[in-house]
Amino acid sequence: MNTETIRVGLIGCGKITQRSHATGLKAVDGVKITALCDIVAEARAVVRDAHAPDAAEFADYMDLIQSGLIDAVTVATPVYLHCPMTLAALDAGHHVLCEKPMGMSQIETAEMVAASRAVDKVLQINLSRRYNPFFQGMAKLVHSGRLGEPHHIRAVRVHTTAPDRGWSPGADWFVTKSKGGGIVGDIGVHVGDMMRWFFGDVESVRALTDTRRPDIDVVDNVAVLFRFRNGATGVLELSWTRPVGHMCVEIHGSDGILLAGANAKDGIKILGRDNEVERLSESDLTQPSPNSFQCFADAIRGVAPTPVPGELGHAMQRVIDAIHESGENGGTPVVL
Structure with a gap:
């Protein structure tokens, strides 16, 4: 995927996505936001109108994951949803950028790390510092x-x-x-x-x-x-x-x-x-250094490993x- 467009679905369209994820991803060359998911239609509309007018919209994250429209997802939802959403995306063969904290417990985060290794997909945690x-x-x-x-x-x-x-x-x-x-x-x-x-x-x-x-x-x-x-x-x-x-x-x-x-x-x-x-x-x-979203794209393309893999999120x-x-x-x- 060195030259192909990376198609990203945004799971969760709240304030973090509105202020950071959508803006950051849109600025990365070769990345396109192709799908949006949130149970609140108004939140999807904010992101769609400002950043992704052509993106497909979903209220159910599994529908987005199984849509065939994405190569990767960002997960920016309440913490109790991080693990199930990440596992579902990885199981479907998608790369994942997950917000912090990574999960509800180290049991969950260990499972997330193991899943990313099993499918050899990027799992990056948004520890912004x-x-x-x-x-x-x-x-x-x-x-x-x-x-x-x-x-x-x-x-x-x-x-x-x-x-x-x-x-x-x-x-x-x-x-x-x-x-x-x-x-x-x-x-x-x-x-x-x-x-x-x-x-x-x-x-x-x-x-x-x-x-x-x-x-x-x-x-x-x-x-x-x-x-x-x-x-x-x-x-x-x-x-x-x-x-x-x-x-x-x-x-x-x-x-x-x-x-x-x-x-x-x-x-x-x-x-x-x-x-x-x-x-x-x-x-x-x-x-000058790449931000989180450029790092995510670089890791997917094999340019450089992610500096904040799931293992770091699990350790924290x-x-x-x-x-x-x-x-x-x-x-x-x-x-x-």
Whole structure:
């Protein structure tokens, strides 16, 4: 399929697809959105009118998968649907780009990985920081030894509200446990994956979790302590209930400390010995790199393997499961 057009079906036409998937895929040479699926006709219409006027429309994902109109799908639906939709698409011989978190549990994600291997099809997970040039630059800096031996990483991401009252109004699955909602799968998956990327595999987890919004049954505040296999430690703080939004990353090494805020345009600051301060701009850290959708197309064509295969999504799901298990048991350590 090096030169043939890649025909993609979009399963789920909500805000993520409207804001990211449809726009991103339409911009990739040799990719055509040929089919749309959502149970809400109005959501399909938004994507159709803006991005794919000729695409076939379906209310049932199995009808799309069996239509003969596609080579690949994106899955951007509530989390509890990720596994069955992905398995069905792979079984039909289609490549899959699945939103994060990959599934409801590591049992599901292991099954998804096994299925992709069995049919030799691409399974890519949309862990978006992995495709971000700014975070790629930070990873390269950490892995280069610029900070010395890695000792500790702290990451904070706090919001004023959950997505159902923010950027995706009415999307109650974000705050419904049975549908895969909760802050860990929403934003913790991104930040936790970044921490694993920078410091390697997690050995153990201790988590304190809380639900402060009275009308939901999912965790909306989390504090996590990690021990990494390399001996380093990490702290992850998440919230949907803070008075203001805030994001930051601190990376402590034997030779320096890296500080980064919410805005890549502000660059980073490195604190060295003897009170040395080095500032690196966004341009110092970044190089042009393919986004998630270009990577997906390249992997399908055999140009390059996907940088975020199902195995990475599964590894992060194990961490997510451990956070929930520890939190439900009052912070008892969970060894991965």
